[in-house]
Amino acid sequence: MVAMAACFETQQPAALRRRLRRGERLFGGGERFASLYTVRYGSFKTILLRQEGREQITGFFMAGDMLGLDGLAAQKHAVDAVAIEDSEVEVMPRAVLDAPGEESARLNGHVNAELSRQIARQHEALMLLGSLSAEQRLAAFLVDLSRRFAARGYSPRDFHLRMTRREIASYLGLQLETVSRLFSEFAERGVIAVKSKHVRIVDPERLENVLKN
Amino acid sequence: MVAMAACFETQQPAALRRRLRRGERLFGGGERFASLYTVRYGSFKTILLRQEGREQITGFFMAGDMLGLDGLAAQKHAVDAVAIEDSEVEVMPRAVLDAPGEESARLNGHVNAELSRQIARQHEALMLLGSLSAEQRLAAFLVDLSRRFAARGYSPRDFHLRMTRREIASYLGLQLETVSRLFSEFAERGVIAVKSKHVRIVDPERLENVLKN
């Protein structure tokens, strides 16, 4: 498809945006940090790549979440960010953040808040990988998702997974078969209902209790 | 460039320091962030605490490392920091960091550098817990220690562990028996030599190869 000239599009200098198709990369590990991003719609994963295709998903991001904070301190991104469905982000170039003024002060407030939330999130992840059973990991994952959907005004009990079983498994440090089996098991026990990517949390209390066993 | 600070600035207030005995806590999770710390001598661990005594060591810190960065964004500490041997830190109160001026600019440079190193470190930890075998975890741990000792001018091949097997195990997401067995196994294979807390790396190359298998 021949691209139409972009000259007319930018009427609002305020909101710089970028669209990505499923599988497209927003930024890559090692790249120079140029901007922060806020997810407008869609979802992303961040991947840590290492020698010989070893890879680990370090987080999932949905509407409202900020991406790219890992590069803020080093001025270099630590992970790859990839869209897991068709998505759009709002771009906040470094220049805007660094510039003095009211606008940047307001932004920096947001950035700080997000930064600390993501630090907390990282710690959760460490705890999860370091000391929880497979069952507990999946329960924690579902509870977390549920809360995040709720915070965005969606149902906390009934939602659509944007990521594959393989991606969940990578994030949780498990094999995809294990994840699949656990979904089935939770369903059998009547804690959740699953149909492929659609999940309904039938018994939230018992789900949270899995974490406390 | 070398301009001396203007006027009658407070004459370098002798760096603020604090000493801690083994087991003493420098700061605690949930506490309001008051200062950053740089380890002068000794070593620390950071612990993440959760309901019912579940706990996970998230990092070890030695001379030169900065502590407390986890609280910078949220203005609230995320972890406990505990001395694992008699130690001393240099205290950098928030006020100093926030104050405008050359001194704080220089400090903030350091802080940023440390911040990004620790983000990288966190990612290493995620990779370690999420996708490495027990053997690879211990190898990675030893290689990391070796590099850190080297960076401080100590021998990278011959050093003294400051932490117990149990602490190593917690950090690596393993049981202490497993760690102990792995030490013995590495020793049998002639990769390292161990006598309790003293470790000598006999064959650095083979140790690093464990990671690549």
Added chain:
DNA sequence: CGCGTCATTGATGTGCATCAAGTGGTGTGG
């Protein structure tokens, strides 16, 4: 429509946890 990806489920294997016993080092109080 046919092919690749995603998912489920079963059979089997194994890496690490768990349980258990014993040694050695260290600090404490008699």
Added chain:
DNA sequence: CCACACCACTTGATGCACATCAATGACGCG
């Protein structure tokens, strides 16, 4: 200074949670 308690560490025996291998069904997509 020794006796004792306590903790760190090692090593063995056993079990289980999860990985691995394999077969099949269900979508979704070009």
